[in-house]
Amino acid sequence: MTVRPHPDPAHVAALTAREEARFLTEGPRSAALLARARTHMPQGVPMSWMATMHGHPPVFVDHGAGAWFTDVDGRRFLDMNQADLSVNCGYAPPAAVRAIADRAGRGSQFMLPTEDAIWCAEELARRWELPYWQFTLSASGANAEIIRLARHATGRDRLLLFDGKYHGHIDDSLVMLRENRVVPELAGLGLDAAARARVVAYNDLAAVEHALAPRDTALVFVEPALTNIGVVLPEPGFLEGLRDLTRRYGSLLAFDETHTQVAGPGGLKRAWSLDCDAVGLGKSVGGGIAIGAYGMSEALARHLIAPPVVPGAPMESVGGVATGGTLYGNALAMAACRATLEAVLTPENFARTARLGARLADGIDAAFRAAGFPWSAQRLMGRSGFTFAERPPRNAAEARALARPDLHRLLRLHMANRGVWESVATAGPTVSIPMSEADIGFYLERFDAFVAALG
Ligand SMILES: Cc1ncc(COP(=O)(O)O)c(C=O)c1O
Structure with a gap:
């Protein structure tokens, strides 16, 4: 095989300009809606990431079904990122839709438990092998409560996090390393959170030991595989x-x-027989309805049980830990979660997405080989990332050094113009539950065309 050099940046830039012009031309209704939306929403979107994450104006969506969605201009997209895996269960999974409609018709929110919550907690306990569960409205909410619980349980303040992580929109974890100092990652965050966190390189146990040695760390928070800087295993x-x-x-x-749950029932904890004190989840366990969940050991749960509830005490003081929200654990989310776990996120379906994920990674490797590029696919069950480099990175610093934002940007546009949506192109494609062999073939044909265009 002749190994080619990296594609010429000028060629990539010219292709990108052509693809972007085509993408925008083919979306006139989205453009008109965006112009109207700007009057009352900053940047014309209900949540700012929608405007900033693609490097071009957002498309407005009409509907989604299974592995595909359709925008207001009638363009259909095979969704290989599923809204950052928040709908890896697919759009409008029929069992969840039925349960949601039924529950909505009988009241969606009571600030009281429904029986579905027991079923969900029992099932999650079985899958993740952690006995106690609580529910929030997002993974960010779940992770924030894990952090508070850990601080309370240990009487310590510090967190140990890993460079390249993302644990949600929580001040405590929105911190990063800059010139070896921990600083807030974004604007509007207090400086004190950064003072309470240490950040070390993934896969570096010596650095972890050094950080834990002062014995002031409440919690080591980690994704079993980093998933927000490509994939780092x-x-x-x-x-x-x-x-x-x-x-x-x-x-x-x-x-x-939150992301690695797509690896199977019980996520990577179960797949790799790992042990921990708590697990944070969210996204597609709600079948498209907002939800977060966290599981914990019995020792940790004890801090939510004692002291006993004092009649008349303020709600937030139950057990002493700052947890909860008015809509947390609501009846609608619990009904959606139950139906999704029961009928959609099943062991059989995960086994299928893992098989299709292997086919996807094989196809990506084959496309690189055929074009002569020395690049490689990564494999994590249904999720198949790739690096524009010969070997995968072992931590975030390596991932940043190997990153080719220009190629990812071109990939996104090239694929979108041919019916494939990769919202977070750097993430790599992920197989969703409703995808078929034909969908994987559809993706790979377009991936081949993208790689060929680079030559
Ligand atoms: C690993 C991880 N944890 C937590 C979150 C937060 O999820 P949410 O934004 O749904 O709260 C994300 C979101 O991408 C994530 O990737």
Whole structure:
């Protein structure tokens, strides 16, 4: 095989300009809606990421069904990112739609438990092998409560996080390393959160031990595989090493499985037989309805149970820990979650997405080989990222050094103009539950065309 050099940046820029012009020309109704929307919403969107994450104006959506959605201009897209995996269950999964309609017709929110909540907690306990569960409205909400619970349980303040992580919109974890100092990651965040966190490189157990040694860390929070800087897989022994070190230094260990839950029932914790004190979830366990959930050990749950509820005490003081929200654990979310776990996120469906994920990664590798580029696909069950480099990165610094934002931008536009939506192109494509062999073939044909165009 002749190995080609990286594509010429000028060629990539010219292709990108052509693809972007086509993409915008083919979306006149979205453009008109955006012009109207700007009057009352900053940047014309209800949530700012919608305007900023693609590098071009957003499309307005009409509807979605299964693995596909349709925009207001009638363009159909095979969705390979599923709104950052928040609908990996697919759009409008029929079982969830029926349960949601039924529950909505009988009242969606009571600030009281429904029986569905028991079913969901029982099922999640079985899948993640953690006995106690609580529900929020998002993974951010779940992770924020894990952090508070850990601080309360250990009497310590510090968090240990990993460079390249994302755990949601929480001040405590929206921090990053800059010139070896921990600083707020975005504007509007207090400086004090950064002072309470340490950030070290993924896959570096020596750095973890050094950070835990002062014995002031409440919680080590980690994704079992980093998923917000492409995919970075743990090296053998890394996650087990975290368990040993957290035990040795009296810290708690939580896995954020918000994204890695697409690996199977019980996420990577179950797939890789891992041990931890808490797990944070969200996104597609709600079948498209807002939800977050976290599971915890019995020892941790005790802090939510004692002291007993004092009649007349303010709600937020139950158990002493600052948890809860008016709509958390609402009847609609619990009904949607139950139906989704029961009928959509089933072991059989996860086994299928893992098989299709392997086919996807094989196809990506084949496209790179055929074009002579020395690049490689990554494999994480249904999720198949790739690096524009010969070997995958082992931490965020390596991932940043290998990143080719210009190629990812071109990929997004090239695919979108041919009916494939990759909202977060750097994430790599992920198989959703309703996808078929034909959908994977559809994606790979377009991926081949993208790689060929680079030559
Ligand atoms: C690993 C991880 N944790 C937590 C979150 C937060 O999820 P949400 O924005 O739904 O609260 C995300 C979102 O992308 C995530 O990737």
